[in-house]
Each structure stands twice: as C-alpha cells, then as structure tokens.
Amino acid sequence: xxxxxxxxxxxxxxxxxxxxxxxxxxxxxxxxxxxxxxxxxxxxxxxxxxxxxxxxxxxxxxxxxxxxxxxxxxxxxxxxxxxxxxxxxxxxxxxxxx
Amino acid sequence: xxxxxxxxxxxxxxxxxxxxxxxxxxxxxxxxxxxxxxxxxxxxxxxxxxxxxxxxxxxxxxxxxxxxxxxxxxxxxxxxxxxxxxxxxxxxxxxxxxxxxxxxxxxxxxxxxxxxxxxxxxxxxxxxxxxxxxxxxxxxxxxxxxxxxxxxxxxxxxxxxxxxxxxx
Numbered sequence: 001x002x003x004x005x006x007x008x009x010x011x012x013x014x015x016x017x018x019x020x021x022x023x024x025x026x027x028x029x030x031x032x033x034x035x036x037x038x039x040x041x042x043x044x045x046x047x048x049x050x051x052x053x054x055x056x057x058x059x060x061x062x063x064x065x066x067x068x069x070x071x072x073x074x075x076x077x078x079x080x081x082x083x084x085x086x087x088x089x090x091x092x093x094x095x096x097x098x
Numbered sequence: 099x100x101x102x103x104x105x106x107x108x109x110x111x112x113x114x115x116x117x118x119x120x121x122x123x124x125x126x127x128x129x130x131x132x133x134x135x136x137x138x139x140x141x142x143x144x145x146x147x148x149x150x151x152x153x154x155x156x157x158x159x160x161x162x163x164x165x166x167x168x169x170x171x172x173x174x175x176x177x178x179x180x181x182x183x184x185x186x187x188x189x190x191x192x193x194x195x196x197x198x199x200x201x202x203x204x205x206x207x208x209x210x211x212x213x214x215x216x217x218x219x220x221x222x223x224x225x226x227x228x229x230x231x232x233x234x235x236x237x238x239x240x241x242x243x244x245x246x247x248x249x250x251x252x253x254x255x256x257x258x259x260x261x262x263x264x265x266x
Contacts, residue, residue, distance in 0.1 A: 007231040012223045013173060013241025015231045 010036040017076045021053060023089055030082045038077050042068050047081075059087045106151055111136065115144050116154070116255045123157045163215075170215045172198075172244040175224055175230070177210040183235025184208055190233060196225060219243070 003026035052061035216222035
C-alpha cells in the first residue's frame with residue numbers, strides 16, 4: 001500500500017487509478033491524467049499539501065499555490081504545472097548528486 | 099418448519115410470524131399470538147426454532163442519525179479492481195465501520211459495490227483517498243453521493259397473494 005503516494009481523483013470519491021509516489025512520478029502523471037483531476041486537486045489545495053507535507057518541499061508548494069491564486073485551468077494548467085515541477089526537479093537533482 | 103439439508107421450508111404460520119416481527123420486532127409472543135389466533139407458547143416455539151436455525155439472524159434498532167445530531171451522507175462506490183485482488187479488497191472493505199454493504203457483481207466487468215456513510219463530503223473523500231485508493235489492486239473508483247432515497251427496505255416476507263398483487 002502506497003500510503004504516502006498522491007492519488008488522482010476527478011471529483012469527490014472518483015479515483016482515476018493514477019497515483020504518484022515521488023516527484024518524478026508526479027511529473028509523468030501530470031502529462032497523462034485527466035485535466036479535470038488537475039483542476040480538482042489544484043482548487044482543493046491537495047497538490048500544495050502533498051508536496052509540502054509528504055515531500056517536504058515548501059518552495060515547490062508555494063509555486064503551485066500561485067497557479068491556484070491565478071485560477072489557471074485547462075491545458076494551461078497542465079503545461080504550467082509540468083513546467084514548474086520539471087524545473088524544480090532539475091534544481092534538486094544537482095544538489096542531491098553532490 | 100422443516101429442514102431439507104441446508105434449505106429450511108417455512109409453513110404459513112412461520113411466515114405470518116416473520117411478517118409481524120418484521121413490522122415490529124418488539125411485539126410480545128402474546129400480541130403476535132392474538133393476531134394469528136394461536137397460543138403465545140406456539141409463537142414462542144416457532145420463533146425459538148427460527149432463531150436457532152438461522153432463519154432469524156438478529157433484531158436491531160434502526161436509528162435516525164439526523165435526529166440525534168449526526169447528519170450523514172450515503173454514497174454508493176463502485177470499485178474496479180485487478181480480478182486477482184477483488185476478493186481481498188472486498189474483505190478489507192467489509193471491515194471498515196463506515197461501510198454498510200459490500201458485494202461483488204458482474205456486468206461487463208467484475209466490480210465491488212460498496213455502500214458507505216460519512217459525516218460530510220470531506221470525510222467521504224478522505225476515506226476513499228486514504229483507505230480505499232491505496233489498497234493493492236484498486237484500478238478505479240466511482241462514487242455517487244445519494245441525493246434522495248425513494249425506497250429503502252430489507253427483504254420482507256410477504257404472503258403470496260400480496261406478491262401477485264404487486265405484479266399486476
């Protein structure tokens with residue numbers, strides 16, 4: 001059981017079957033998951049909570065919260081979320097390999 | 099009441115007693131006997147036999163949660179799972195206190211249907227996200243929140259004439 005994973009839903013109780021247990025997996029799922037799921041979780045602040053509380057990355061959580069404040073939706077949300085997360089992964093990778 | 103292997107056949111008096119108990123299980127043997135024109139000891143014997151044979155499984159109080167300040171929402175979940183894990187998931191679902199019914203059913207694919215109650219939508223979602231989605235083998239979950247109930251009854255034993263009247 002991947003209790004710490006992020007589980008993608010499209011609405012209350014409706015699970016897509018997609019989950020991510022790491023930031024790398026999360027990035028891959030952003031590309032594929034139903035856009036309704038991205039909008040549902042952004043609105044509920046679920047991404048921010050998971051990134052901050054489970055991954056311990058408050059910087060990325062703050063960046064994601066800007067998307068919510070700006071009410072980004074649709075494919076623009078997918079594109080911007082993908083950009084933010086991939087940029088953060090690049091930032092983290094050199095630090096972890098030092 | 100006669101027993102043929104595992105199947106138990108009830109006579110008309112057994113059925114009438116059951117019907118009265120299903121209407122109101124708090125009736126005394128005497129009250130039931132008076133309605134059916136039989137001695138209360140006969141009613142007692144019949145009920146004892148039906149309890150011991152498992153025809154009567156239990157007596158319970160139905161509580162109106164809203165009247166005691168516990169507003170509940172009910173939802174019907176349909177879980178699509180890896181066929182190898184379906185049985186395990188159904189057993190695990192049955193252990194949750196907020197789950198009222200669990201069944202496996204088959205239409206185009208094998209699914210697990212679950213009736214669940216929660217205090218509100220937030221609690222419902224938290225339950226599905228934290229306790230159900232992470233179960234190994236869960237592929238997809240659809241949850242429908244009940245907005246209005248038009249009928250909710252358990253199986254009631256009815257005289258055959260009533261059943262035929264319902265068919266008309």
